[in-house]
Amino acid sequence: MTRDEYLAYREMVAKLDPDAMERVKTKAPPVDETDFALRVSYVILNSGMKWTVAKDIWNRMRPSLVETGEVGDTFGHPGKTKSIDLVMSNRSEFFEGFRSAWKEGPEKVIDFCGALPHIGGITKYHLAKNVGVDVAKPDIWLERVASQSAETVQELCARLSRQSGDSVSTVDYVIWKTCQQGWWRAGAFPSDKLEPD
Structure with a gap:
């Protein structure tokens, strides 16, 4: 997944649920x-x-x-x-x-x-x-997306985080929601088969 594809998906997710991008930012650690x-x-x-x-x-x-x-x-x-x-x-x-x-x-x-x-x-x-760590959950959806560019889930989300300025947690959610909605399919974009940046 390229930065531009991620940003297009992020816009689709934000339109589907306008409050989602605020909710999925990295959480503060528990207070007690x-x-x-x-x-x-x-x-x-x-x-x-x-x-x-x-x-x-x-x-x-x-x-x-x-x-x-x-x-x-x-x-x-x-x-x-x-x-x-x-x-x-x-x-x-x-x-x-x-x-x-x-x-x-x-x-x-x-x-x-x-x-x-x-x-x-x-x-x-x-x-x-x-509990406040900015990390991705490597579930089946994210594993499938990451495998298209021969990256781990953590590598994919960290790369897109650096490229977009979003937290890793936000990238994780956008990719998960994109897959959950059926918007992403393996091989749907030419870059799905390219090496990561």
């Missing part, structure tokens, strides 16, 4: 242990689920988490419920671990995220983004 635990809980909930479905469940679950520190009867997935409850009950310890990792840099934060309950090899990037 509850903020951190809620961000982790949302990513656990969202993993392997359409975000539209997760959003509805989250709207039911979040008040219980804030009020009681537990999922309660707001969600029926036993594994995710156990992990979310564990994160909420150990939020002080996990937040301190996050703060220590933050001092050591983005890679340490990503590694720390991967060690949390119910967070896997791809999901750790989603969580890292949600």
